[in-house]
Amino acid sequence: MERFINTILIGISGGSIYGLMALALVLVWRSTRVVNFAQAGQAILSTYIGYVVISHTNNYWLAFPVAVISGALIGALVDILLIRIMVKRAHQGPVAAIAPVIATLGLLGLIRAVVGLIWGGDLRQFKLPVTNHGFTFGHTTIPFAPINLLIVVITFLVMLIFALIFQRTNLGLALRASAYQPEIARLSGIRVDLTRTIGWAFAGSAGAIAGILVTPTNYLAPNSLDLLLVSGFVAAVIGGLESLVGAAVGGLILGIGLAFVLEYVSSSLAFPAAFMVLIAVLLVKPAGLIGSKRSRNA
């Protein structure tokens, strides 16, 4: 029983990170219909920027907002400098659909290379904001540590803030309208291009939060978030790719599912296990758990 609960707790902590990454991917997908492989690169760049702040100030809580703001700016820049132009140039047909995706893959490679040039390829330790020694109850110490609690709490707050922005503010209304029906949004006077860029900035900040939360429990290297990108995609697809709630739920399901496979089956299954969870969910619900009612016009 104890082992079971511990596995769930660890799963929730891991799943929070997947959920944040999924959120970053969903925000872009539903507004622009682009599968953004560059998100791993954007997140690693903002995490390195956070790393610079920490190495100068030794203060994680200063690095955190700097990384988040950098992530937002990077997201906005990717949209303005790359995606807008690709989407505008691309008209119809299979090449037009695939071109922006290839572009984001290329950008991922480019950012990784730039990061490698600036900071080198070696693995770096990242300062822990709180300890990673598990909570102790009497004589037992569980795997779930204050750092895991912090991850869960921050993720919850971030999701809550996003939900409030999207459901309760005019900006959120503009973001949803521009994602669902860009033409009608335009005909209602909404600046859809600007709104999309804000969506990319939000996505970038979500990815940055995932990066700066997960890196202290791991290590920092130019490719250290690549696996997280895969998990984020899997979580996003489990959640149906369209909704913020879906991203969060998909992240949790993947996190808990993975934790169980690693704990009860084999710890060498990390990568395939993500896809096992994905396939299991899609066999039951082919449109994802929270699939859209109807397919939307891009």
Place this chain on the structure above:
Amino acid sequence: MSGLVITNLEVNHGAIRAVRNLSFTVESGQLAAVIGANGAGKTTLLRALSGLKHVHAGNATWHETSIINKKPENLVRSGIVHVSDGKAVIPELSVKENLALSGIWRKDKKDVARATTEVLDLFPILAARLSQSADSLSGGERQMLAIGRALIARPSLLLLDEPSLGLAPLIIEQIFSAINSLRHTYDLTVLLVEQNATSALQIADIGIIINLGELVTVGPSHSLLNDPALRAAYLGY
């Protein structure tokens, strides 16, 4: 001169010349019915006027300012509002959110509230459905919502694309009478695209008949209604 002035307008879809050398004028405050068969270029004309479609040649001015090849959202903000065909609402949003869309960029929030109240008075059925998703509305209700959303932007030039399409006769009558009343209330200039020629001409000041992208004739609507040759050729009875 003031009003909507269209001169030698050319709009293409690739190789298809959907609007050719089209010229006509709608004076400020007039309701003009644009009549034509399927594929005549009516929708293309409206999309060009609202900035959704690139214009290849010619010009269109509204109160002496050119409106072609401008961003749709900027045209909306300057009072040119297009209600596109197919009951243009966003089904994923609630009725209230659909209406709110054209108010969020407006500075005068008091007037947005006033405009919203006016729309709900004009279409009381929407008031009863405010928190429902637009997906749950009937075709007629969606059309009312689309027109209502346009009104909240406080348009001066309203472009309506086949508001009666697919609606029951009773609802069509309701929509047409709403259009007729609101254009007087707000002193609107209206370009009303319709295949429902007779109903449209009955509330219109002038009729513009186009065929294969070209102007056939433009004239006062009562004389078009009474011209047997035109009736046979373009109004279908």
